[in-house]
Amino acid sequence: FLKENPIVFSKPEDLLGKRIGTGLGYSYPLLDPYFADNRIIRSDAKSVFAILTMLLKQRTDAAILNKFVVLWVLRQESRLQREKFKFSEKPVGKAGYRFMFTSEHDWKPFVRLFNQELVKMKEDGRLEKIMKKYQ
Structure with missing residues (x-):
């Protein structure tokens, strides 16, 4: 609003x-x-x-x-x-982020590595640092 x-x-x-x-x-x-x-x-x-x-x-x-x-x-x-502009303190709803990949390629090995790295990024603060760039 x-x-x-x-x-x-x-x-x-x-x-x-x-x-x-x-x-x-x-x-x-x-x-x-x-x-x-x-x-x-x-x-x-x-x-x-x-x-x-x-x-x-x-x-x-x-x-x-x-x-x-x-x-x-x-x-x-x-x-x-x-x-x-100002943001409401309470969100109307929440939705998770999703990534979609074409089915024409086997992405399973990449997705597994991606998810592992994402966990590390959350734990060591890199993800939060990236997100702050957009605030």
């Missing part, structure tokens, strides 16, 4: 009557019943930049986006005026 129009979110009912910027084709299990009957108005866009632009122009009251992605986009696009 915008700092000048704060929204305190703790439950879906806090968003009743609000217009929320969302990703086209994305599902939001917690809010989908509210979107279905328009108790919360869904406003889809194809990109994070477009969703943030709608919010900045006050065409929406809030947006549901991945925080790390938003922080990265705001760093890349100074015209979005990073200082005007």
Whole structure:
């Protein structure tokens, strides 16, 4: 949401009557019943930049986006005026990161090594250091 129009979110009912910027084709299990009957108005866009632009122009009251992605986009696009945005303390939902590989190649050995290295990166702090670059 915008700092000048704060929204305190703790439950879906806090968003009743609000217009929320969302990703086209994305599902939001917690809010989908509210979107279905328009108790919360869904406003889809194809990109994070477009969703943030709608919010900045006050065409929406809030947006549901991945925080790390938003922080990265705001760093890349100074015209979005990073200082005007604020994040809810409570997330609307959580989704894990996933990697997809083509089935035309046997990726199992690579995936096994990748997962082992990812565990090491979490343990020694390298992953956190990388993630901080996007904040």
